Amino acid sequence: xxxxxxxxxxxxxxxxxxxxxxxxxxxxxxxxxxxxxxxxxxxxxxxxxxxxxxxxxxxxxxxxxxxxxxxxxxxxxxxxxxxxxxxxxxxxxxxxx
Numbered sequence: 001x002x003x004x005x006x007x008x009x010x011x012x013x014x015x016x017x018x019x020x021x022x023x024x025x026x027x028x029x030x031x032x033x034x035x036x037x038x039x040x041x042x043x044x045x046x047x048x049x050x051x052x053x054x055x056x057x058x059x060x061x062x063x064x065x066x067x068x069x070x071x072x073x074x075x076x077x078x079x080x081x082x083x084x085x086x087x088x089x090x091x092x093x094x095x096x097x
Contacts, residue, residue: 001055008051035083042076049075 019040026036049072056065 004051004055035086038079038083042079045072045075045079048072 022040023033023036026033049068052068053065053072056062056068
């Protein structure tokens with residue numbers, strides 16, 4: 001766990017640069033920043049959940065790891081619903097009547 005956290009701390013600068021680049025691209029493309037922030041949060045949750053799953057598996061607790069994985073997926077799905085709703089509405093509006 002210590003090694004994983006240490007590696008993450010070494011990568012914080014690169015992660016911040018990537019986030020800044022994605023935000024800049026979104027502003028240039030005139031994408032609503034709420035959606036970009038939500039997508040970045042979803043990506044963060046996925047990485048944190050995966051990290052927790054791997055630590056739990058290393059500790060020999062595979063059943064708890066599967067529960068963490070399920071919880072992460074449910075949280076991601078609940079956060080993605082507004083984005084999916086806008087996407088479906090956009091597609092429906094593109095279809096000619």
